[in-house]
Amino acid sequence: MAVLPEPILNLTAALERLPGVGPKTASRLTFFLLRAPEEVSRQLAEALLALKSATSLCQVCFNITNAGQDVCDICSSSKRNEAIICVVEEPLDVLMLERTGGFQGQYHVLHGVMSPIEGIGPSDLKIRPLMDRVQSGKVKEIILATNPSMEGDATALYLYQQIQPLGLHVTRLARGLPVGGDLEYADQNTLLRALAGRQSMS
Numbered sequence: 001m002a003v004l005p006e007p008i009l010n011l012t013a014a015l016e017r018l019p020g021v022g023p024k025t026a027s028r029l030t031f032f033l034l035r036a037p038e039e040v041s042r043q044l045a046e047a048l049l050a051l052k053s054a055t056s057l058c059q060v061c062f063n064i065t066n067a068g069q070d071v072c073d074i075c076s077s078s079k080r081n082e083a084i085i086c087v088v089e090e091p092l093d094v095l096m097l098e099r100t101g102g103f104q105g106q107y108h109v110l111h112g113v114m115s116p117i118e119g120i121g122p123s124d125l126k127i128r129p130l131m132d133r134v135q136s137g138k139v140k141e142i143i144l145a146t147n148p149s150m151e152g153d154a155t156a157l158y159l160y161q162q163i164q165p166l167g168l169h170v171t172r173l174a175r176g177l178p179v180g181g182d183l184e185y186a187d188q189n190t191l192l193r194a195l196a197g198r199q200s201m202s
């Protein structure tokens with residue numbers, strides 16, 4: 001016989017799968033929701049369901065966009081510089097760079113990094129569509145803004161080797177970022193400095 005009813009165990013187990021949530025926090029959240037008015041749970045459940053059904057990926061840069069919107073606001077904006085593409089690992093990185101207000105080019109979201117240990121190769125990432133964009137003739141500079149981790153560096157090097165022979169200027173974010181630290185944890189000033197101080201890869 002279980003100590004707790006199954007719905008409580010199920011929610012706790014589901015919450016525990018979230019990044020940064022351990023068993024203690026998962027239990028605390030579950031019991032919070034159990035005590036809270038039903039409206040709180042309903043809003044949370046509806047927001048969770050809409051998260052997937054009401055969003056999709058931009059067919060140009062693969063950032064998150066509203067469902068039914070093929071091209072995101074950044075890609076379709078006439079104010080953005082089409083000649084510069086900043087390549088990032090995750091949609092969250094776009095958000096962080098946008099918050100700095102210091103970048104006027106476009107983005108390309110890889111949706112991960114190459115990782116031999118996890119069996120993630122170039123074909124598992126949005127690299128093919130990036131190469132299509134690179135070869136459109138409009139792009140002059142590619143900023144490789146993958147995280148300064150082993151996988152991030154390896155992915156940047158791989159992309160450099162693919163793109164540089166095409167005659168484009170390929171740069172990497174300056175080393176203002178803490179080594180091993182993700183873009184998402186860098187403050188706005190650090191990100192701005194890293195962007196402004198980006199260096200040619202060669």
Ligand SMILES: [Zn+2]
Pocket residue numbers: 058059060061062063071072073074075076
């Ligand atoms: Zn886009």
